[in-house]
Amino acid sequence: MGDLAANVKSWLAAEGYPLEMRTARTLSKTTTSLVSPSQYYTDPDTGKACEIDIHAGWGYKIDRKTRIGISCAIECKSSTESPWVLFLSHKKLSKRALIQDRLATSAGAQWLKELAENHIDEISQLPLFAGDGVHAYGMTTALSQKKDNSYGALMNAVKAAAHTARIMSEMKHFLVYAISFPVIVFSGRLFQASLNEQADVEVAEITHGRILTGHPASGKSRAIVDIVTEDQFPQFARDMEVTVQSLFKKDDRARRLGL
Known part of the structure; x- marks a missing residue:
């Protein structure tokens, strides 16, 4: 490899492109989704076009x-030197909130409501909706004096997911029951921080966390964002596929949608 090629390779790594490429490949190999790297959406705050790394x-x-x-x-x-830290809420999300606190079209939101009201035991077992309700209210980049890129990543994922839901809502010739999940794939070490009963800070390393955001960009007062380490992402991709195919099941489709 020549000097220029080596320099380009190093630059690509520093900019995070290999992580995007590996993540897209994992999705293509693991799921039946249509994987589209480097998609653009309109930022509702600025009106400018912004890029989301991958849309599936x-x-x-x-x-x-x-x-x-x-x-x-x-x-x-990617952040190999500076880990990310999620600040845990002392409250837990209910099973119903884990299902309904999602970005969706109006029809999709009604679908989620119907699932939560009438099929909660079944739906709460699906991987993307399952969990004990533990979630974070904020996060930061630790051990770094540089710009905190965790918040920017969070907002980018939320805005892009909200944009997709909005576009689906505006389709004139179709009624679309659409759900859009914002996800962050993180190449680095991920931690959660919380207070114990003695008000001491406890820190634990994790591979998957959830943060509940109420940013206006989401179009909702509450929306769940999944944050997954790169090592954990193949399992998360499998979980996405299981969840999607379960929701698509022909036997349950008409009953759940009331069609």
Whole structure:
């Protein structure tokens, strides 16, 4: 490899491109989604075009005018020297909140509400909706004096997912039951911090966490964002596929949507 090629390779690594490429490859190998690297959306705060690293989408046709659409807006970040820390809330999300606190079209939100009201035991077992309700209210980049890139990653994922839901809502010829999941894939070490009963800080390393954001960009007062380490992402991708295919199951489709 020549000096220039080596320099380009080093630059690509420093900019995080290999992580995006590996993540897209994992999705393509592990899921049936349509994987689209480097997608653009309109930032609602600035009106300018912004890039989300990866968009993965699944679609299902119910009839001539009705569709189900499930997607993930994935932001990839690397930080080998500075870990990320999630600050845990002392409250836990309910099973119903784990299902409903998602970005969706109006029809998608009604679908989630119906699932939470009538099929909560079944749906809460699906990987993307499962969990004990532990979640964070904020996060930061630790051990660094540089700009905190965790917040930017969070907002980018949320805005891109909200944009997808908004576009699906505006489709004139179809009614779309759409859910859009914001996801961050992190190449680095991920920690959670909380207070114990003695008000001492406890820190533990994790591979997957959730943060609940209420930023106006989401279009909702509450929206869940998944943060997954690169090592954990292959399992997360499998979990996405299991969840999507379970929601698409023909036997349950009409019953759940009330069609």
